[in-house]
Amino acid sequence: MSKKEAIVQSAIRIFTEKGVEKTTISDIVKHAGIAQGTFYLYFPSKLSLMPAIAEVMVKTTLQTVIDTVKPKSAFQDRLRQFVDAIFEVNREYHEIQAMIYSGLASTEHLKEWETVYAPIYEWISGQIAHAQKDGLIRNDSPPDALAKLIIGLTESAAEQIYLYDEIGQDSRAAKQKEETLKFLLMGLGVPS
Amino acid sequence: MSKKEAIVQSAIRIFTEKGVEKTTISDIVKHAGIAQGTFYLYFPSKLSLMPAIAEVMVKTTLQTVIDTVKPKSAFQDRLRQFVDAIFEVNREYHEIQAMIYSGLASTEHLKEWETVYAPIYEWISGQIAHAQKDGLIRNDSPPDALAKLIIGLTESAAEQIYLYDEIGQDSRAAKQKEETLKFLLMGLGVPS
Amino acid sequence: MSKKEAIVQSAIRIFTEKGVEKTTISDIVKHAGIAQGTFYLYFPSKLSLMPAIAEVMVKTTLQTVIDTVKPKSAFQDRLRQFVDAIFEVNREYHEIQAMIYSGLASTEHLKEWETVYAPIYEWISGQIAHAQKDGLIRNDSPPDALAKLIIGLTESAAEQIYLYDEIGQDSRAAKQKEETLKFLLMGLGVPS
Amino acid sequence: MSKKEAIVQSAIRIFTEKGVEKTTISDIVKHAGIAQGTFYLYFPSKLSLMPAIAEVMVKTTLQTVIDTVKPKSAFQDRLRQFVDAIFEVNREYHEIQAMIYSGLASTEHLKEWETVYAPIYEWISGQIAHAQKDGLIRNDSPPDALAKLIIGLTESAAEQIYLYDEIGQDSRAAKQKEETLKFLLMGLGVPS
DNA sequence: TATGAATGAGCGTTCATTCAT
DNA sequence: CATGAATGAACGCTCATTCAT
Secondary structure, eight states, X not given: OOHHHHHHHHHHHXXXXXXXXXXXXXXXXXXXXXXXXXXXXXXXXXXXXXXXXXXXXXXXXXXXHHHHSOTTSOHHHHHHHHHHHHHHHHHHHHHHHHHHHHTOSOSTTHHHHHXXXXXXXXXXXXXXXXXXXXXXXXXXXXXXXXXXXXXXXHHXXXXXXXXXXXXXXXXXXXXXXXXXXXXXXXXXXXXX | OOHHHHHHHHHXXXXXXXXXXXXXHHHHHHHHTOOHHHHHHHOSSSGGGHHHHHHHHHHXXXXXXXXXXXXXXXXXXXXXXXXXXXXXXXXXXXXXXXXXXXXXXXXXXHHHHHHHHHXXXXXXXXXXXXXXXXXXXXXXXXXXXXXXXXXXXXXXXXXXXXXXXXXXXXXXXXXXXXXXXXXXXXXXXXXX | OOHHHHHHHHHHHHHHHHOSTTOOHXXXXXXXXXXXXXXXXXXXXXXXXXXXXXXXXXXXXXXXXXXXXXXXXXXXXXHHHHHHHHHHHHHHHHHHHXXXXXXXXXXXXXXXXXXXXXXXXHHHHHHHHHHHHTTOOOOOSOHHHHHHHHHHHXXXXXXXXXXXXXXXXXXXXXXXXXXXXXXXXXXXTOOO | OOHHHHHHHHHHHHHHHHOSTTOOHHHHHHHHTOOHHHHHHHOSSSTTHHHHHHHHHHHHHHHHHHHHSOTTSOHHHHHHHHHHHHHXXXXXXXXXXXXXXXXXXXXXXXXXXXXXXXHHHHHHHHHHHHHHHTTOOOOOSOHHHHHHHHHHHHHHHHHHHHTSOOSSOHXXXXXXXXXXXXXXXXXXXXXX
16 A cells, blocks of 8 residues: 555544544554655645545445445335445444535635546436436436435435434434435335 | 623634634634633633534524515425525525534534524424325325435535535526425425 | 631642642632632732741641640650651641742742741740750750751651652651651750 | 753753743743744653753762762761752752752652652662761661651751842851751761 | 622643755 | 654633722
8 A cells, every 4th residue: 555545544544533623644644654744745734635535435435335236126226225325334434424525624625526526426317317218217307416416315314313423323224214215216206 | 792692603703704623712702802711711612612603503594494484385385485595594604504514513512412403303393294284295204304304405405505605606506496496395295 | 717717728728639830719719719809809919828828837837746745745755746746747738838848939928938937946946945954955056956957857757758649658657757756866965 | 962951951940040830831942942842742741841850950969969078088077078069059959959859840750759869869878878887877777768867957958048049148058057967967876 | 898700911732844864 | 755853833721810890
């Protein structure tokens, strides 16, 4: 693993453990096993880490979604699998998800965000477009608009559950997933 | 206005202007016209401001919703008015909304948040319960679950627009609102 | 008890508990049950408390000595009783003893200290003068000089034991007392 | 001189000049010619300086004693030289001596103090042991116990003189030394 | 006398950033 | 490429002191 990758991996790890604000560059380089100065060979500042982290997280999310959703399932099953995947990623990385989602990572790298996020929007958008063509859903809004609504709804539902670290909430999570799926199915106009 | 209120008001103002992370306590007290030490008579730290701010923001949000939604309108009109209200509040306070919504305001005051948020969830929940009883919507999920989905979907849609300060996005906002409303109507099962 | 006395008593108590440097005026007034401003009606600053405290401590010390030393005992018994008394006061108030003894209470009230300390020096000095006149001790140095050496030796011996809060040191203390007494007896030239 | 040594040397200098409590870290770093942050690379707080300072002071004291005491002198001459040495060190560093001796330098580093002080106790103890073996003194208490009494008596006598910065006290000091020496000689049982 | 909310200078401390090696 | 000791501006916070009531 290159030093650059080590930095990003360590940052994700420590952000997850102790929160973004309380993490110092010193923490990151210690965990990565490199020198203080080395950080600046790759990133000009702490904030400039964010796009790289987002990229990794988006890849992780997309990979989890792709791994979870079986292409040959019925559309509503795929939707259920998608919800499962998003909840799962949120459970594991809720601190970072919140950080990325809320855009708190400063206003300076916004341009990059759009491109970083593109893959996951595109994947969903593609699925929706196919489903519309195949007549599987009645909602005829543009696929990319629907993609944003779907991801927004699902992630906010997941956050409402996992923002609070308390344990034994599996049943709450299961119910929340059911309600979310139902709302998605109806919102998209999937015949039941 | 008491000193405590002055602090909260000033904090909201400055967080809105320059972001939460970049705001110092010094900024807040200067704007509030009080001494540095006075801050600590009312709040032990910057983070402990958050529940008080959230409370004000929730009040503002609920008030805006109540002022915007005409009780005698048809349900789908009220839903449109609700979406308008949420977008409006987000437009004005997107930085703070993001902060509150994402829960990034530290994990130490989470218990308080539930109670702080209660009023707005309850209002929506009440509207939904009525609509279900009157047969205006087909989605028979519990009202409080639907309330959370509705606010989550609408706020995330608004954030996607307003997180980026750029101007001249009114048309994008208008479209986003339309898509959101449509999704909500279908998701709730409002006959069209 | 007057407010002034309450302040002094509270200060002694809290200095003993948490150390002089870490004690704030706020701590003192809270414990005394009076208002912040009231403190300044009686003492212009924290440092000006010191002579009043010293006075109380000197009184306490002298009283303990007088209560412990039986006037009709043989001289060496009285010396042993004196050592016991000094060790006892040190055990209970070692933090304050150290503070007073080392004169760390600032250089601004030094003049007052001499007068504050006078009673205890005088008492010892009187005892020594009598003993010299009665031929009980051979050391013919001036009584007031001997008084200072005696108190200096005994208190430093006690401090060496009680500065360290550890428990179960009674046997160490007993030995230290024996050696101290022996040294005093020889130093004063008490026939054995 | 390393930065760490520079910090310790500067601290000793400034503590001597303006007292411990009134000395700020800012004073120290300015005098040492280093940056504010550099201090914290070596010491986590102002209090943690104390053991390092004590170590230097103990070295200085022991060195002064060794330089002053002529090994071939008669025992009572060596005792006189010892008293001279202790008074001299106290005259020059009374503020720091008081601080170290009274142990006010916080209760957190007490363990270290015992080891820091060891060299000077050992030196005296060694001298006493020899003198006892050679029959030069009659007091047969354990050498280490006597060592502590001797240093305690002599330093407290010195402090009583030098705690007060006033000038023209040479005659008082000379008298105090004489009385102290006499007391020591008798206390140890040195034949006269 | 007595109060206690308010003050603000100044403290200890942090940490992103630099640069000689 | 890599280092890590050094920097110093800037921060949160404390607390002795004041004063209108």
